[in-house]
Amino acid sequence: MKVETIAIHAGNHIDPTSRAVVQPIVTATTFERGDDGGFPGGHIYSRASNPNRASLENVLAKLEGGEEAAAFSSGNAAGMSVFQSLEPGNHIIAPDDMYHGLRNQLKTLFAGILEFDFVNVNDSTVLRSHIKPNTKLIWLETPSNPLLKVTDIKMVVAIAAGHDIKVVCDNTFATPLCQQPLALGADMVMHSTTKYFGGHSDLMGGALITAKKSDWWQKIRNVQTMGGAIPSPTDCYYLTRSIKTLPYRMRGHVKNAQLLAEYLDNHDKIEKVLYPGLQSHPQYEIAKEQMTGFGAVLSFLLKGGEDEAKRVVNALQLFTQATSLGGVESLVEHRASVEGPDTQTPLNLLRVSVGLEHIDDLIADMAQALG
Numbered sequence: 501m502k503v504e505t506i507a508i509h510a511g512n513h514i515d516p517t518s519r520a521v522v523q524p525i526v527t528a529t530t531f532e533r534g535d536d537g538g539f540p541g542g543h544i545y546s547r548a549s550n551p552n553r554a555s556l557e558n559v560l561a562k563l564e565g566g567e568e569a570a571a572f573s574s575g576n577a578a579g580m581s582v583f584q585s586l587e588p589g590n591h592i593i594a595p596d597d598m599y600h601g602l603r604n605q606l607k608t609l610f611a612g613i614l615e616f617d618f619v620n621v622n623d624s625t626v627l628r629s630h631i632k633p634n635t636k637l638i639w640l641e642t643p644s645n646p647l648l649k650v651t652d653i654k655m656v657v658a659i660a661a662g663h664d665i666k667v668v669c670d671n672t673f674a675t676p677l678c679q680q681p682l683a684l685g686a687d688m689v690m691h692s693t694t695k696y697f698g699g700h701s702d703l704m705g706g707a708l709i710t711a712k713k714s715d716w717w718q719k720i721r722n723v724q725t726m727g728g729a730i731p732s733p734t735d736c737y738y739l740t741r742s743i744k745t746l747p748y749r750m751r752g753h754v755k756n757a758q759l760l761a762e763y764l765d766n767h768d769k770i771e772k773v774l775y776p777g778l779q780s781h782p783q784y785e786i787a788k789e790q791m792t793g794f795g796a797v798l799s800f801l802l803k804g805g806e807d808e809a810k811r812v813v814n815a816l817q818l819f820t821q822a823t824s825l826g827g828v829e830s831l832v833e834h835r836a837s838v839e840g841p842d843t844q845t846p847l848n849l850l851r852v853s854v855g856l857e858h859i860d861d862l863i864a865d866m867a868q869a870l871g
């Protein structure tokens with residue numbers, strides 16, 4: 501089935517008792533045993549599983565083309581579950597511009613437990629040279645945040661294949677509508693479902709989707725259910741509901757982003773636009789090869805430096821100055837301020853999450869703010 505159909509049907513079933521067309525929210529924490537002591541409803545206790553979470557996990561797995569998915573209370577909880585599934589002393593290679601929240605998590609919570617190197621994973625020589633006997637995981641994030649660097653997933657998978665190394669890809673910026681890392685050979689996909697899956701800036705969630713069930717996946721399931729960083733049934737319901745429109749929303753986001761990127765690229769106050777859909781993007785060819793859409797986050801660098809970047813943020817009316825991305829409303833952010841002192845982000849960079857407003861209104865607001 502096609503993705504639009506999966507998005508609508510794979511996370512829903514008609515309730516057999518009430519015949520409600522939309523699957524109801526099951527708030528119960530516990531489920532009745534059958535006379536034989538079994539669990540005829542398939543659920544025991546809601547930390548372990550819940551009907552709404554099961555439906556959400558089903559649609560997530562189908563959308564990414566994986567065997568199974570696990571839903572979490574946030575993207576960071578999903579990422580942390582991967583790190584917790586490793587053995588003490590294992591080594592991780594991660595991108596040098598990894599999402600700062602997960603980078604800080606590794607550096608703060610896993611220091612002394614895991615080893616990690618943040619490197620330019622796009623350079624195969626650099627990547628190879630950092631592989632050690634205890635390397636168990638290569639973490640990818642493509643396109644990356646906020647520099648929109650694109651990693652050749654197949655290249656990394658080929659390097660990892662020669663060793664006993666898993667490849668996990670944070671696919672938050674692309675969504676399965678724009679990129680399917682499992683089809684390119686990655687072992688697992690991670691999402692902050694807070695972003696495009698939720699799509700309305702009103703719920704937090706995370707997900708892991710595995711290509712294949714394995715002992716490693718079972719360990720991640722244990723981290724999920726024993727650790728308990730699970731989403732509530734209500735959050736699962738709203739996420740499942742939002743996913744029904746994800747394909748159409750994504751198409752609108754991507755179209756707007758391309759037009760805004762082209763507008764900014766031709767503006768004389770702008771030094772550079774970072775967007776994988778522009779031919780000027782250094783990895784445009786890789787992006788074209790492995791993505792079916794170029795996503796809807798873009799960054800641009802202003803000629804006038806940090807002061808000008810901060811002036812423009814405040815002059816924008818329709819773009820709200822706020823962190824995060826993937827909602828229907830457009831957001832803008834001076835990223836270096838958010839990321840703190842060890843940031844690699846240029847001080848004159850603004851990151852935009854392009855929303856679903858009409859492109860003419862977005863461009864008009866940019867035009868007045870740039871002056």
Ligand SMILES: *Cc1c(COP(=O)(O)O)cnc(C)c1O
Pocket residue numbers: 574575576577599601602641645670672673691692693694695704705706
């Ligand atoms: C937001 C984000 C995360 C973290 O997700 P939360 O839901 O905020 O915990 C991880 N990776 C990327 C690329 C993100 O944008």
